Amino acid sequence: xxxxxxxxxxxxxxxxxxxxxxxxxxxxxxxxxxxxxxxxxxxxxxxxxxxxxxxxxxxxxxxxxxxxxxxxxxxxxxxxxxxxxxxxxxxxxxxxxxxxxxxxxxxxxxxxxxxxxxxxxxxxxxxxxxxxxxxxxxxxxxxxxxxxxxxxxxxxxxxxxxxxxxxxxxxxxxxxxxxxxxxxxxxxxxxxxxxxxxxxxxxxxxxxxxxxxxxxxxxxxxxxxxxxxxxxxxxxxxxxxxxxxxxxxxxxxxxxxxxxxxxxxxxxxxxxxxxxxxxxxxxxxxxxxxxxxxxxxxxxxxxxxxxxxxxxxxxxxxxxxxxxxxxxxxxxxxxxxxxxxxxxxxxxxxxxxxxxxxxxxxxxxxxxxxxxxxxxxxxxxxxxxxxxxxxxxxxxxxxxxxxxxxxxxxxxxxxxxxxxxxxxxxxxxxxxxxxxxxxxxxxxxxxxxxxxxxxxxxxxxxxxxxxxxxxxxxxxxxxxxxxxxxxxxxxxxxxxxxxxxxxxxxxxxxxxxxxxxxxxxxxxxxx
Amino acid sequence: xxxxxxxxxxxxxxxxxxxxxxxxxxxxxxxxxxxxxxxxxxxxxxxxxxxxxxxxxxxxxxxxxxxxxxxxxxxxxxxxxxxxxxxxxxxxxxxxxxxxxxxxx
Numbered sequence: 001x002x003x004x005x006x007x008x009x010x011x012x013x014x015x016x017x018x019x020x021x022x023x024x025x026x027x028x029x030x031x032x033x034x035x036x037x038x039x040x041x042x043x044x045x046x047x048x049x050x051x052x053x054x055x056x057x058x059x060x061x062x063x064x065x066x067x068x069x070x071x072x073x074x075x076x077x078x079x080x081x082x083x084x085x086x087x088x089x090x091x092x093x094x095x096x097x098x099x100x101x102x103x104x105x106x107x108x109x110x111x112x113x114x115x116x117x118x119x120x121x122x123x124x125x126x127x128x129x130x131x132x133x134x135x136x137x138x139x140x141x142x143x144x145x146x147x148x149x150x151x152x153x154x155x156x157x158x159x160x161x162x163x164x165x166x167x168x169x170x171x172x173x174x175x176x177x178x179x180x181x182x183x184x185x186x187x188x189x190x191x192x193x194x195x196x197x198x199x200x201x202x203x204x205x206x207x208x209x210x211x212x213x214x215x216x217x218x219x220x221x222x223x224x225x226x227x228x229x230x231x232x233x234x235x236x237x238x239x240x241x242x243x244x245x246x247x248x249x250x251x252x253x254x255x256x257x258x259x260x261x262x263x264x265x266x267x268x269x270x271x272x273x274x275x276x277x278x279x280x281x282x283x284x285x286x287x288x289x290x291x292x293x294x295x296x297x298x299x300x301x302x303x304x305x306x307x308x309x310x311x312x313x314x315x316x317x318x319x320x321x322x323x324x325x326x327x328x329x330x331x332x333x334x335x336x337x338x339x340x341x342x343x344x345x346x347x348x349x350x351x352x353x354x355x356x357x358x359x360x361x362x363x364x365x366x367x368x369x370x371x372x373x374x375x376x377x378x379x380x381x382x383x384x385x386x387x388x389x390x391x392x393x394x395x396x397x398x399x400x401x402x403x404x405x406x407x408x409x410x411x412x413x414x415x416x417x418x419x420x421x422x423x424x425x426x427x428x429x430x431x432x433x434x435x436x437x438x439x440x441x442x443x444x445x446x447x448x449x450x451x452x453x454x455x456x457x458x459x460x461x462x463x464x465x466x467x468x469x470x471x472x473x474x475x476x477x478x479x480x481x482x483x484x485x486x487x488x489x490x491x492x493x494x495x496x497x498x499x500x501x502x503x504x505x506x507x508x509x510x511x512x513x514x515x516x517x518x519x520x521x522x523x524x525x526x527x
Numbered sequence: 528x529x530x531x532x533x534x535x536x537x538x539x540x541x542x543x544x545x546x547x548x549x550x551x552x553x554x555x556x557x558x559x560x561x562x563x564x565x566x567x568x569x570x571x572x573x574x575x576x577x578x579x580x581x582x583x584x585x586x587x588x589x590x591x592x593x594x595x596x597x598x599x600x601x602x603x604x605x606x607x608x609x610x611x612x613x614x615x616x617x618x619x620x621x622x623x624x625x626x627x628x629x630x631x632x
Contacts, residue, residue, distance in 0.1 A: 221623065224625065228615065242607075242611050294625060297621055319592060
């Protein structure tokens with residue numbers, strides 16, 4: 001089995017095995033070790049997958065059970081998906097390590113890890129899959145595990161309510177995408193992303209006329225409905241206004257390591273799926289696609305929603321008293337900026353959005369984990385009551401400052417370079433109103449981040465702090481690693497990888513050809 | 528009939544059925560007002576301390592915050608529907624109109 005297909009399988013198998021093992025083994029330490037070793041193994045698997053795809057220079061197709069497209073489900077991984085999958089697996093390793101500090105000997109630990117590994121499987125499945133229906137399944141895997149993790153503190157009314165809200169909205173969003181998948185199947189005759197992409201481009205229909213056999217009815221009108229339903233779902237997953245309502249409730253209610261994953265990684269699934277559908281599958285921004293005429297309208301809607309999300313969320317950050325809620329609004333803001341980049345339809349816009357996905361994920365995970373230490377020792381999420389942990393633990397203090405500064409966009413941290421890339425992408429297409437949105441939202445958000453920095457770094461409350469909770473490698477190592485990551489994420493190091501990923505998304509030819517090859521090879525080899 | 532036609536007919540039928548079922552209920556029942564949910568806005572006391580930097584912003588844009596907290600980010604399901612479903616409908620209408628007017632390619 002290829003590594004890209006094996007990674008989600010390993011995670012799902014372990015997720016189901018953990019509750020069974022718990023029937024016999026009651027030591028929580030065992031589950032900390034199991035979860036860490038599995039996430040570490042999966043990270044190396046995704047890394048090898050990324051290296052392999054980079055070396056061959058084209059997407060890799062894996063046929064589940066040997067069934068070719070369009071009969072079976074395929075995983076199709078290109079530079080874009082493998083980069084995001086590897087990055088996700090990397091951050092989850094450190095979040096898992098941090099979880100062992102956070103949870104300690106909590107008796108719910110086995111169930112926590114069971115859901116966490118299921119969540120990672122869902123995320124990797126979303127990135128790797130080349131099948132529109134399998135994407136729905138993976139979105140549901142991701143959703144269900146997230147609902148469970150948000151309600152982890154099931155004795156807390158807020159957590160249960162936030163989880164119900166999230167699940168209710170998530171079910172509606174899932175239904176909407178399911179309807180889109182049904183219409184796709186009815187109109188295109190298959191659900192393989194690469195083949196639907198071929199049917200969407202007249203040039204491929206000329207070269208491979210057999211793909212036209214699948215098409216049925218008014219495809220262009222059907223795609224308009226498919227895109228509307230899908231984008232509604234994906235903007236929900238990404239927390240874009242007005243589908244962000246669940247986010248400021250759900251992210252703070254979850255355990256802090258899960259907040260880090262939800263805000264740093266899970267929302268990226270919405271951005272990724274939007275980009276995959278718009279750029280690769282239907283080629284809305286590809287002049288050779290049948291659906292190119294939709295691009296200015298979709299671009300306008302997405303950039304308007306993204307811009308409004310950024311401004312709205314930054315303004316809402318200022319009046320928050322709950323520190324996790326403030327950071328959750330910051331997520332809405334950053335995803336808004338990412339969508340404005342994706343809506344431009346240019347290679348520079350996609351590159352900047354991809355870059356911002358990476359820097360935001362690292363910054364947000366670091367901020368949640370470092371502020372989580374302050375919450376843990378202060379026993380409150382109220383900002384004015386947070387203890388000055390930065391004065392007692394320099395690593396935690398630097399982590400809070402570095403995460404905030406990166407999210408604001410101050411050099412030399414990664415956030416500065418990704419925001420600068422967005423700025424350049426806006427200028428390139430003359431979208432000066434988006435430049436204003438970027439600067440205004442960053443400026444307003446700066447005041448919000450200062451609300452967090454001040455009490456935790458410069459506050460006077462240092463009494464009653466449980467200093468023994470401020471140490472330990474399982475808490476410090478993730479913070480140090482993510483601080484280093486924010487420094488490493490500069491164009492000198494990461495530019496080639498992001499360039500290759502964004503090119504793979506914008507120019508979908510190789511993605512389509514590999515899917516067609518898998519189909520044609522099966523036919524010509526006589527099955 | 529193509530996929531869109533079938534989808535349109537089925538959706539229209541379900542909307543009509545829902546309306547037929549809902550109308551008699553809505554005429555009989557009054558809206559029940561409930562307490563605000565536990566989570567969601569507004570949180571208890573959206574006050575910002577004078578010592579905080581954002582205090583001035585909060586004061587200057589008092590009216591905007593009243594609208595945002597009181598009408599947009601309320602944390603109540605119905606308010607969310609009131610904003611989110613029109614977004615879906617606008618998206619659908621916009622794209623269908625574009626396709627109809629421009630012919631797609």
